[in-house]
Structures are given as structure tokens and as C-alpha cells.
Amino acid sequence: MLLSVQELEVRKLVFEQTYNPGEIDFSFSNVTQSGPLTTSGVAELLEHTGGEIRVQGEVNTGIDAECDRCLGPAHYDVHAPFDLFYKPGASVDADEEEAIDEGEAEIGFYELPGIELEDILREQVLLQLPMQHLCKLDCKGICPVCGCNRNETACNCETHPGDDRWKALQSIATAD
Numbered sequence: 001m002l003l004s005v006q007e008l009e010v011r012k013l014v015f016e017q018t019y020n021p022g023e024i025d026f027s028f029s030n031v032t033q034s035g036p037l038t039t040s041g042v043a044e045l046l047e048h049t050g051g052e053i054r055v056q057g058e059v060n061t062g063i064d065a066e067c068d069r070c071l072g073p074a075h076y077d078v079h080a081p082f083d084l085f086y087k088p089g090a091s092v093d094a095d096e097e098e099a100i101d102e103g104e105a106e107i108g109f110y111e112l113p114g115i116e117l118e119d120i121l122r123e124q125v126l127l128q129l130p131m132q133h134l135c136k137l138d139c140k141g142i143c144p145v146c147g148c149n150r151n152e153t154a155c156n157c158e159t160h161p162g163d164d165r166w167k168a169l170q171s172i173a174t175a176d
Helices: 117-128 164-175
Strands: 002-004 013-019 031-033 037-045 053-066 073-088 107-110 114-116
Touching (some): 002 013, 013 117, 037 117, 053 114, 073 117, 114 117
Antiparallel strands (some): 002 114, 013 037, 031 053, 037 053, 053 073
């Protein structure tokens, strides 16, 4: 859904959408949408700001990912409100450096004819996910010796962490 600047000049846009899995592309982030993504909110063109757009709303969905420790399934429920501001990209001179304050660091930019709602939703969902995807907080991961999933089977493998910096000297000591 395009949040068109031309339409926002006339009135606020109220949106309430449901996206089925696959309608929003999460493929580059190694996560998949497991259920419907619902969103509702309003977009408005702020007066006397030179084309600044404010988008307020919320997004709700389920996301599946691969656990970073055991490679099993990890599921996340996402319920996130958002309140975003966007300026036209043409308002920024690419050749000129300009100092910005903390508030301006949280402003996005758009190109005409407007902003795609799907792009906003993808960004908001991904921002709600942790950096490391885990199936559970106490996930034991995969054994580096035998490769079994330590959450499913007990592993008796022993690992001896060593300091590789001393290996050269160790071979000299065993030669005597």
C-alpha cells in the first residue's frame, strides 16, 4: 500500500491491513512470517514542515527463525507500536555535510511518490527481533565435538580449550 504524498496533501490516510505470509518479503533477513501480519494506524502530512510525513500505528505478527545455537526453530510474537517521521529525500543535499541533533537522527527519508507501508512494517518487525535468535533462553546448542543437539540428548564429549600460542613450544618440549 502506497502512502501517497499527493493523497496526504488532501487528507489523513487511515489504514487497517492484513498481510498473509509471503506478502511482505523477509527473505533477506533469514526469518519467515508464520501467521497473518495485521496493522492499523494513520499517516498524515504535517503542515508547515516542507513535506514531513508522520506515520503512527501498530503491527502484530508471528515470526519464525532458525536458532543460532542449535539450528532448531525459534518463534517470536511481535506486537509493536510505532510513531515515525519521514522527510523528503530531496530536502537533503548529498554533497553538503550538516550537523543533526538527536531528534533528527530518528527521521527517515522518502522519495516521491510516497512511502510503501510494507517497507515500514518490515523494518518495524525486524527491529523487534533480538540480534541472536534463540529457541529458548537456556538453549545448550550443538556439541562442537560430536555435533548432537545438546537440548535433545546428553553429550559426554569433553572439550579442552587450549591456547594455540603455546603449541610451537609444546612440540619442542615433547622432542626431548
